[in-house]
Amino acid sequence: MTFDVERVRADFPILGESYRGKPLIYLDNAATTQKPRAVIDAVSSYYETSNANVHRALYWLGARATDAFEGARVKVKRFLNAASEREVIFVRGATEAINLVAHSFARPRLQPGDEILVSHMEHHSNIVPWQLAAQAAGAAVRPIPITDAGDIDLDAYAAMLGPRTRMVAVVHVSNALGTINPVEEIARLARERGVPVLLDGAQATAHVAVDVQRLGCDFYAFSGHKLYGPTGIGVLWGRERWLREMPPYHGGGDMIREVKFSGTTFADLPNKFEAGTPDIAGAVGLGAAVDYVTALGFEAIAAHEEALTDYALERLRTVPGFQRVGEPRRRGPVISFALGDVHPHDVATVLDMEGVAIRAGHHCAQPVLDRFGLPATARASFAIYNTRAEIDALVAALHKVVELFGR
Amino acid sequence: MSDLDALYQELVLDHGRRPRNFGRLEHPNRQAAGHNPVCGDQLQLYVDVGDDGVVRDVKFEGKGCAISTASASLLTQAIKGRTLAEIESIFQAFHETVTGRAQPDEERLGKLAVFQGVSRFPTRVKCASLCWHTLMAALKGADAPVSTE
Ligand SMILES: Cc1ncc(COP(=O)(O)O)c(C=O)c1O
Numbered sequence: 322m323t324f325d326v327e328r329v330r331a332d333f334p335i336l337g338e339s340y341r342g343k344p345l346i347y348l349d350n351a352a353t354t355q356k357p358r359a360v361i362d363a364v365s366s367y368y369e370t371s372n373a374n375v376h377r378a379l380y381w382l383g384a385r386a387t388d389a390f391e392g393a394r395v396k397v398k399r400f401l402n403a404a405s406e407r408e409v410i411f412v413r414g415a416t417e418a419i420n421l422v423a424h425s426f427a428r429p430r431l432q433p434g435d436e437i438l439v440s441h442m443e444h445h446s447n448i449v450p451w452q453l454a455a456q457a458a459g460a461a462v463r464p465i466p467i468t469d470a471g472d473i474d475l476d477a478y479a480a481m482l483g484p485r486t487r488m489v490a491v492v493h494v495s496n497a498l499g500t501i502n503p504v505e506e507i508a509r510l511a512r513e514r515g516v517p518v519l520l521d522g523a524q525a526t527a528h529v530a531v532d533v534q535r536l537g538c539d540f541y542a543f544s545g546h547k548l549y550g551p552t553g554i555g556v557l558w559g560r561e562r563w564l565r566e567m568p569p570y571h572g573g574g575d576m577i578r579e580v581k582f583s584g585t586t587f588a589d590l591p592n593k594f595e596a597g598t599p600d601i602a603g604a605v606g607l608g609a610a611v612d613y614v615t616a617l618g619f620e621a622i623a624a625h626e627e628a629l630t631d632y633a634l635e636r637l638r639t640v641p642g643f644q645r646v647g648e649p650r651r652r653g654p655v656i657s658f659a660l661g662d663v664h665p666h667d668v669a670t671v672l673d674m675e676g677v678a679i680r681a682g683h684h685c686a687q688p689v690l691d692r693f694g695l696p697a698t699a700r701a702s703f704a705i706y707n708t709r710a711e712i713d714a715l716v717a718a719l720h721k722v723v724e725l726f727g728r
Numbered sequence: 729m730s731d732l733d734a735l736y737q738e739l740v741l742d743h744g745r746r747p748r749n750f751g752r753l754e755h756p757n758r759q760a761a762g763h764n765p766v767c768g769d770q771l772q773l774y775v776d777v778g779d780d781g782v783v784r785d786v787k788f789e790g791k792g793c794a795i796s797t798a799s800a801s802l803l804t805q806a807i808k809g810r811t812l813a814e815i816e817s818i819f820q821a822f823h824e825t826v827t828g829r830a831q832p833d834e835e836r837l838g839k840l841a842v843f844q845g846v847s848r849f850p851t852r853v854k855c856a857s858l859c860w861h862t863l864m865a866a867l868k869g870a871d872a873p874v875s876t877e
Contacts, residue, residue, distance in 0.1 A: 664793035666769075667736075670852060674732045683768045696768035696791050725736055726745075726794070 324621040330706045332357040332613075343676030346711045351496045351524055351655050351702035352680055353546045356610075360550055363609035367602045375601055376575060376592070390601045393608030394591070400611045401541065401558050402532040407590035408564065410557040411599050415523040416446040418542030418557035419490070421594065422519055423450035425567040426540070426559075427488050433459030437488040438481055440465045440473050440502070442495045442689040447521045451490060460487070467692065471498040471647025475506065482514050489518045493525035497686040497700070498647035499655030501529065508537040517563065523547055527704065528626060528653045530619040533558055545603060549704075550610030554603030557594070564590050571596040614705075622705055626654040629703050633712045640719045641727070646698050654703035657684075660719065663726045665699040671725060675718035677711075734845030735852070736794065739802075744794030749787045749804035762790075762862030762874040764854055769796055773862050783807050783815070793855055799843065800859035806840055812867055819860050826856045 330336050335355045338345045347355060373386040391406070398406045412418045427437065437451045441464040451462045465481060466474045473491070482489075489511045494501050508518045519540040522531060526543045533541050540563070544555040559567075569576055569587055573596035578586040587593045614622065633656060637643050642661025660668050665681035672679055680700045683690050690696065701715060753759075756774035763770055771790035778784045786807060788800045807815050821837050824830035828847030832840075846856045858874070865874045 666793035666852075666855065667795070670735070670849060671732060674730075682766060687768070690768070696770070725732075726741065 324617070324625050326625065326706065326708055329617070330708075332359065333706050334358060334361070336706060340676065341674075346675075346677045346714050348701040348703065348707065348711065348715060349678050349680045350527075350704035350707075351547070351684075351700065353552070354527060354549045354704050355706070356551070356606075357549055357613050359613050360606045360609045364551060364602045364606040367605045371605075372602075374598055386601060389605050389608075390599070393604040393611075396608040396611045397556055400526075400531070400615065401556075402534055403558055404534065405561065408558055408561050410559065410564070410591045410594045411604050412555050412557050412594075413553055413600070414544035414546070414555035415521060415542045416450075416544075416555075418540075418555055419447055419519065419521065420450045421557055421570045422540050422542075422559070423454040425570045425594075426517070426563060427451065428454040428457060429568070430487055431455065431458035431460040434485055435460040435487045436481075436483070436485045437462045437490065438465050438478070438486055439463075439490045440492065441467045441692055442471065442473070442498055442500060442686065443490070443492055444496055444521065444523065445685045445687070446523075447490050447492060447519075448688070451488070464688065465491070467689070471495070471500050471649040473500075473502055473507070475503070475510075478507065479510050482510060482516060486511075486514065486516045489516055490521065491518070492521040492523075493531075494522075494528065494653040494655075495647075495649075495686075495689075496524045496655065496702075497684045497689045497698075498649060498657055499652040499702075500647065500649035501525075501651040501653055503651075504538065505536055512537060524653060524655070527614065528619075528623065539563055545607040545610060548607070548610050549613060551600075551603045551606035554600045554607050556607075561590065564594070567594075569593050569596065573597045575599075617705065625705060626703055629707055629709065629712065630654045630656065632709055633701065633703070633715070636712055636716045637719070640716060641723050643719070646693055646695065655700065656702070657698040657700045659695065659698060660722060661726075663722055665697045667726065668699045668719070668722050671722045672715070672718045675714065675721065677715050677718050679715070731845070731848045735849055737842050737845065739839065739842045740794060740798040743798035743801040747788075747797050747801035749801065750789065751787050752789060753785055753787045756787075758866040758869065760862050760866035760874060762858045762865075764792075764796070764858050766854070769793065769855070769858065771796070771800060771859055771862055773800075773859065773866050775863070775866050777812075777867070781811050783810055788859065792858075795843075795846065795852055795855040796858055799856045802839055802842070803859050803863060806838060807863070815863070815867070819864060822860060823857065826853050 371385045373382040375387045375390045465478045511518045517539040520538045522543040526548045541558040546552040576596040644659045646657040669681035753774035758775040769792040774787045776785040786804045821833040825832040826846040832844045862874045
């Protein structure tokens with residue numbers, strides 16, 4: 322199937338919005354993606370035709386809601402190539418998924434002096450949960466160094482893996498630098514030493530095909546809203562053997578078998594980790610998002626986004642003072658940059674006046690910006706609906722920045 | 729004038745590029761740190777207040793966008809030789825102006841009226857006002873760093 326960007330754009334109602342007479346040019350897709358009609362319709366249709374609480378109702382509507390919710394789980398299972406639906410836990414997002422693993426998996430296994438390895442390019446949500454678990458146990462979180470190009474230093478990583486390493490947690494695709502990490506290799510090195518691996522897939526699932534069995538990791542976390550799905554829903558995938566061993570994260574309804582004051586027994590997977598009424602409509606919307614990207618196909622998505630990113634880099638080099646932050650070996654459609662001495666905040670404001678939405682700041686990844694000696698960068702990140710014309714508008718707007726601040 | 733030109737007026741660009749009173753004071757008797765976690769901007773203000781309650785000298789250091797740097801630079805010029813009561817009155821007028829609650833009171837604001845354009849950019853109000861909140865903390869002797877959040 323050939324990839325027709327105009328047809329894709331027609332699926333996204335928000336791309337018809339404009340402000341002050343300028344059409345929306347949305348280049349902040351690493352923060353969140355826009356939603357196709359199919360996702361918006363799936364959510365509203367769920368509320369219009371199927372809304373009831375799941376798992377408990379004894380009438381037909383409840384069964385319909387449960388089917389919709391569990392149907393979404395099956396879609397996610399196929400999307401990740403998980404071994405079974407029991408390994409797919411619905412959570413609020415990547416952040417909650419990582420917290421769940423840090424709390425229920427890592428923390429009970431940690432002894433004083435133990436170590437958790439995370440890379441120097443992690444999002445705060447793949448640092449802080451481990452710090453909380455480590456602090457409680459007297460263990461330490463150690464950063465795996467990265468190179469000036471923005472790649473994980475694999476030799477340093479291999480040397481850091483040792484008898485005290487209890488966990489490795491690494492980002493699949495970096496939101497700050499765009500690096501696509503060699504996560505199979507990272508997982509293999511850990512597995513050889515019997516160390517479990519969590520991959521933060523928040524920035525990956527919209528851009529690369531994910532096969533958790535081939536990746537060889539133990540846990541995989543992602544958010545629906547960065548995959549053209551709704552906010553408030555995400556997934557933790559984990560190997561069944563680990564999930565079975567782990568104590569529940571939250572207690573409440575839906576996650577129990579029997580509650581007695583003398584002792585409570587817990588439900589089977591995945592319900593054990595899904596206390597309370599879940600975001601049913603969100604899960605249904607995520608299922609629709611998974612269908613949407615699957616129909617486009619990751620080969621076509623990657624080809625479009627890579628061509629776009631190459632084009633952007635080529636054009637951006639013509640802007641005086643443009644300096645890319647990180648030149649990793651493999652990268653997703655994310656470009657972090659500095660523009661001479663102009664502060665990224667000022668860049669973003671001028672671009673906003675031209676209708677171009679980018680991000681400026683630390684991207685919730687302060688350690689990696691510290692590593693490069695920068696308090697902030699500007700970041701443009703692309704998705705399936707972005708076009709060369711939009712890149713041209715970005716470049717033209719950056720020339721305006723240079724004109725304004727260079728005079 | 730476009731909104732953008734109203735925001736980045738020549739005076740702002742000039743003070744953003746070449747901030748005045750930039751650096752440390754040898755012996756400040758008041759100081760405070762300000763931080764804008766949204767953009768990572770940092771600011772240190774050093775103030776020397778005389779026994780008569782008049783600001784004798786003031787300097788600042790830090791990293792920030794054009795708006796926050798220019799605002800701090802123009803602040804230092806605006807408060808030198810002023811009493812705490814006068815400074816509070818300027819701050820109030822400044823705050824009303826950048827938040828768009830009032831037309832700039834040129835008499836109280838002087839050059840600071842240039843920040844009127846900020847009111848059309850709600851996301852940038854914090855950039856312009858960080859130095860003022862930091863100043864008030866320094867003058868009132870608050871210990872905790874000021875944050876815009
Ligand atoms: C690499 C990475 N990890 C984790 C997250 C957290 O995702 P969420 O806020 O949806 O939980 C993000 C979001 O920006 C991210 O970019």
